[in-house]
C-alpha cells in the first residue's frame with residue numbers, strides 16, 4: 389500500500405513528508421523535485437513570500453545513490469520565514485473561525501499555520517515521486533490555465549506535446565493561449581489595485597494511462613472518487629469536473645456518450661467522459677478541471693469580529709497571493725499523480741520497479757487480445 393503523511397507549519401522550522409510503499413529501484417534526483425517546486429511558485433499573481441522561500445528539497449532517507457530502496461522516504465523542506473504572532477480576528481474564507489471553534493483556540497494563527505497552503509509544497513514534492521514512477525510506464529501529466537477571473541481561453545485541448553509544454557512553461561500564468569494572457573494579467577492587476585483577489589479554472593490532462601486503473605466494485609476504488617476527493621483537498625479548489633461533466637448535465641445521452649468503434653483497434657471519436665467510465669480508466673486521456681475560488685486574504689478586507697474582545701473589526705491582512713490558479717495546476721498534477729500511482733500499484737503491485745513492469749507487461753499483452761481477431 390502506498391501512503392504518505394506530511395507535517396509542519398507555514399512559519400515553522402520545516403515541512404516534512406514521509407512516503408511508504410514506493411517500489412525499490414526508481415531513480416529520483418533532488419533536481420526533479422526542485423524543478424516542480426519552482427514551477428509551483430514562479431507565477432504571476434503570487435506574493436513575495438512564494439518567491440522568497442528557497443524550496444530546495446532535502447532527501448533524508450529511502451533514496452540511496454539516486455535510487456529508492458523500498459524503505460520509507462523522508463523529505464524535508466526548510467522554511468525561511470519563521471515569524472509567528474497572535475491574532476484574534478478570523479478571515480472569512482479561511483479555516484480561521486471554524487478551526488478556532490473546533491480546537492477552542494483564541495489565537496487564529498494556531499489554525500492558519502497548518503491550514504495554510506504552504507503544505508502543498510510538500511505534496512508537490514511527494515507527488516513528483518509518484519509522477520516519476522508513472523513516467524516509467526509512459527504516463528504523463530500536463531496542466532494549464534483555462535480561466536482567470538472570468539477571462540477564459542476558447543482553446544480545447546484533447547492532447548499535449550513538448551511544444552505545448554514549452555509554451556506553457558514560458559507563460560508565467562501557465563496559459564497556452566497568447567490571445568488571453570494579457571487580459572488575464574490586466575484582470576490580476578485590477579484586483580491588485582482594488583486590494584482584491586481572483587480565482588479561475590486549471591485543467592489537467594493525463595496521457596498514457598492504460599484501461600483498468602480504478603474499479604467499479606466498490607465506491608472507494610473508483611478512480612473518479614479518488615481523483616476528485618484528492619483534488620478537492622487542495623486549498624481553494626471548490627469543484628472538480630471530469631471530462632465534459634458539466635455540459636453532460638444539460639445534454640441528451642446520445643449527444644454526450646463517447647461511442648465505441650473497432651477498426652483493428654478500439655477507437656473513440658470523442659472523449660467527453662474524460663477517460664473514466666464507471667470509475668475505471670478507459671485508455672483515453674484523463675481530463676480534469678479544477679475550479680478555484682478567489683484567495684480569501686484581502687487587502688481591502690471583509691467584516692469580521694474579534695473572538696476575544698467581541699468587537700466588530702475588519703479581517704486582518706497579511707502579505708498574500710492575489711491569484712493562485714497556475715500554481716494549483718502544478719499542485720493538481722502532483723496530487724493526481726499520487727492517486728493514480730496508488731491505484732496503479734494496487735493493480736500491478738510489487739516491491740521493485742522490475743516486478744511492477746513485469747506485471748504491467750503481462751496485463752498489456754492480455755489487453756491486446758481485445759483488439760486481435
Ligand SMILES: Cc1cc2nc3c(=O)[nH]c(=O)nc-3n(C[C@H](O)[C@H](O)[C@H](O)COP(=O)(O)O)c2cc1C
Nearest residue numbers: 481482483503505623624683684685708709712715
Ligand atoms: C498555492 C496556494 C497559495 C495560496 N496562497 C494564499 C494566500 O497567500 N493567502 C490566502 O488567503 N489564501 C491563499 N490560498 C488559499 C487558502 O489556502 C485557502 O483558500 C484556505 O486555506 C481555505 O481553504 P478552502 O479554500 O479550501 O476552503 C492559497 C492556496 C494555494 C493552493
